[in-house]
Each structure stands twice: as structure tokens, then as C-alpha cells.
Amino acid sequence: MPTSLSPSTIEIVKASVPALAQHGTAITKGMYARLFRDEHIKALFNHSNQGKGGSQANALAAAILAYAQNIENPSVLMPVLERIAQKHIGYHILPEHYPFVATALLGAIADVLGEAATPELMTAWGEAYWFLADVLKAREAAIRVEIENRQGGWSGWRPFKIVEKHRESDVVTSFVLRPADGGPVIPHRPGQYLTFSLRLPGGQEIKRNYSISCGPNNISYRISVKREALGQGGSKFLHDSVVVGDILEATPPAGDFFLADEPDRPVVLLSGGVGLTPMVSMMEKIERMHPDLQVHYVHGALNSATHAMDCHVRTLAQRHGGISVHTFYSDPLVADTLGVNHDHQGFITAAWLRNNVPFHDADYYLCGPKPFLKILVRDLARSGIDASRIHFEIFGPTDEQMAA
Numbered sequence: 001m002p003t004s005l006s007p008s009t010i011e012i013v014k015a016s017v018p019a020l021a022q023h024g025t026a027i028t029k030g031m032y033a034r035l036f037r038d039e040h041i042k043a044l045f046n047h048s049n050q051g052k053g054g055s056q057a058n059a060l061a062a063a064i065l066a067y068a069q070n071i072e073n074p075s076v077l078m079p080v081l082e083r084i085a086q087k088h089i090g091y092h093i094l095p096e097h098y099p100f101v102a103t104a105l106l107g108a109i110a111d112v113l114g115e116a117a118t119p120e121l122m123t124a125w126g127e128a129y130w131f132l133a134d135v136l137k138a139r140e141a142a143i144r145v146e147i148e149n150r151q152g153g154w155s156g157w158r159p160f161k162i163v164e165k166h167r168e169s170d171v172v173t174s175f176v177l178r179p180a181d182g183g184p185v186i187p188h189r190p191g192q193y194l195t196f197s198l199r200l201p202g203g204q205e206i207k208r209n210y211s212i213s214c215g216p217n218n219i220s221y222r223i224s225v226k227r228e229a230l231g232q233g234g235s236k237f238l239h240d241s242v243v244v245g246d247i248l249e250a251t252p253p254a255g256d257f258f259l260a261d262e263p264d265r266p267v268v269l270l271s272g273g274v275g276l277t278p279m280v281s282m283m284e285k286i287e288r289m290h291p292d293l294q295v296h297y298v299h300g301a302l303n304s305a306t307h308a309m310d311c312h313v314r315t316l317a318q319r320h321g322g323i324s325v326h327t328f329y330s331d332p333l334v335a336d337t338l339g340v341n342h343d344h345q346g347f348i349t350a351a352w353l354r355n356n357v358p359f360h361d362a363d364y365y366l367c368g369p370k371p372f373l374k375i376l377v378r379d380l381a382r383s384g385i386d387a388s389r390i391h392f393e394i395f396g397p398t399d400e401q402m403a404a
Helices: 007-015 017-035 052-069 074-091 095-116 119-148 234-240 273-289 310-320 350-356 370-382
Strands: 158-167 172-179 193-199 205-211 221-226 247-250 267-272 295-301 323-329 363-368 390-394
Touching (some): 007 017, 007 052, 007 119, 017 095, 095 119, 172 234, 205 221, 273 295, 273 310, 350 370
Parallel strands (some): 295 323
Antiparallel strands (some): 158 247
């Protein structure tokens, strides 16, 4: 693996920044179109991210542009590369898959740029791609070794049996999974997710990520899934077709969004809708392992019909003694009573947080829909909270700057 890029490659890649800024998404869309001609490569991807809005293509275009802009100092991209490496662990992307991506990417660059895709440009981008690919492959290998060397760790797809299924709200159902082989599981870091390979009625196989909604242990995982009316059927399949005793296949816990191992500041957990799932995982660990930690959990839901796991959350808070819980309903039902099943009406805002949590002293963990994240991450940053203390998980690709 080369330790650095050649000066000529750096110069040519930097010179291509304007073209990437203008044509980046066209290139990445063309790359995915080429990749998906190969069925075994196509099967590796979560195609819900490829759909409406082209979020995956946008996310990759932004990452490629950032790489070109920082080609002299790619270390600034390490947070992005870590997220990609974790996704690759989840989808079981292996070193032998990288050549397919190289061929598709370089072919798409040639297609979109036409005569501007000179032999020199193509050679430079080939070198740049493989340099970055080698960085990712090395990181992924290290992650796999770490997982496999821990008790309960595994590599690739492992069968799990559904041992419990229970409804949390009108739209959220929880599933408890234990290994079909009866062995232990590797304790996850609260906030991480599992990736599943789901075989739908009719034979279609899809990949989906679901945050783990229980605290780490050696026995089982729990996921809590919102039934989505739209989409390609993953959540509907789990809600309507999966029963206790069924087998699902999953890769090991992955993800770069997780609670610090030893939190040393107050923690503010912010969630919207089913974004509560990693927060419940964090609170279960905090209740068990961090009795002196000050925690503020602030959750936003439509109303009591969609609000999941509230009783469980409040039980955890009561047992811990240092967890405060505040719930916002944006569209309360007639039967919803302020001060009984919710604490506030409307939406969570940075102004409310400023007056009700240790605003400048805390670490923030956020999960929820994109509009929820974009507003709160942006407003926290504008209020002076350092980016290193704002941690967030977004459902799907991160295709925009949350703090813009």
C-alpha cells in the first residue's frame, strides 16, 4: 500500500475539483448504474438509500469532492472514512469487492466528463481511488479482527432466532434476537446498529440497518422498528410476516455513533420519532453502569399513539435517579393530557434546551429524521456548542452538512 500519493496525482486531482463540484452527482449515479449491472454486487447494497432524492449518490459525490479538496491532507477525512468503514462491516463488503467499484467509478468519470477525461486524469484518479481504498481496507480489517477476537464476535452473516416480538406503539414493534447456535453475542456500543439480510415473500432479498434498542449484554439484541407506509417493504415484512421462532441473518454491531465508554460530562440525549431506539440503548447502559452521570433525555413524538417505550424510559430514569425525561408532542390527540403523558407541546428547540439543560457543559447525542437533525445540529452549533460535542445518527446516508 503506498504511503502517499505522487505530486502529479495530487496536482491533477486538485485541478479536477471544479468538474467534480459541477458533475459529481452525475458521476456517482453513473457509477451505481454500472455497479448494479452485476447482480452479486447489487445484492450488497441497501437500495432504499438509492431511491427518492438520490441520497446515496449525493452522499458519495460529496465525499469524493471532499477527498479531492483535501487530497494533500486526507487525514481530515478520517471521520467520514470511519463511517464508511463501519457501513462496509455492516454490509459485509470485502476486499474483493473494491475492484468492481474502481471499474464503475472510473468508467462513470469517463462517461460524464467525456473529452475532459484525459489519460492523465484517469490515471490520477485511479491512483487516488486505490490509495483511499487501501486505507479503508486496512481499517475494515482492523475492525473485523477486533470483533472476532472478542467473546461472542463473528464475521459475516449469522443466523438469529426471534425470541420475542411485542408492540411498543401503533407504529413501532420490538424484536428480541438470540443466536440460533445458542452462543453468546458481542456486547455492542450503545448507539450502534445491526444490518439484516431480509428475504421477503416472493424471494426478493434486501439489506436494512436497525439501531439496537437494548443495553449491551452477552445474550441478545433488541431492535425496535417503525412500520413505514412507503419504501421497499423491510419494516412491513418485519411487522406483518416475522413471528417468534423465525430466523433472521445479521452482521455484527457496527456504526460510529455511540455513547462514550466513560462519559465525563453531563449527557443530553435528543431524539425524534423512532430515533429513540439508540437512546434507549444508551440509557440502559447508563442506568446500569454510570450511576453518577447527569442525563437529560428529550424526546419528540407526534402523540401517544406513535410514542414508543415511554414507560420503560421513565422506569430507567426512576431507577437511576439522575436521568430527567422531557417529552414533546407536536400533534397531540384529544385524549393526550399535558403533564400526564407528555410534558410539552410543539417541537424541541435550542432555545428550550438553553434554559433547561446544562447547555454549554454537556455532550449531545441526537437521532431522528433529517429535518429534526438539521435544525437542532445547526442551532446547537450556532449557539456555540463545539462540533466535537455534537454526535448524531441519521437514518440513511449523510448527504448534507447538518450544521450548515
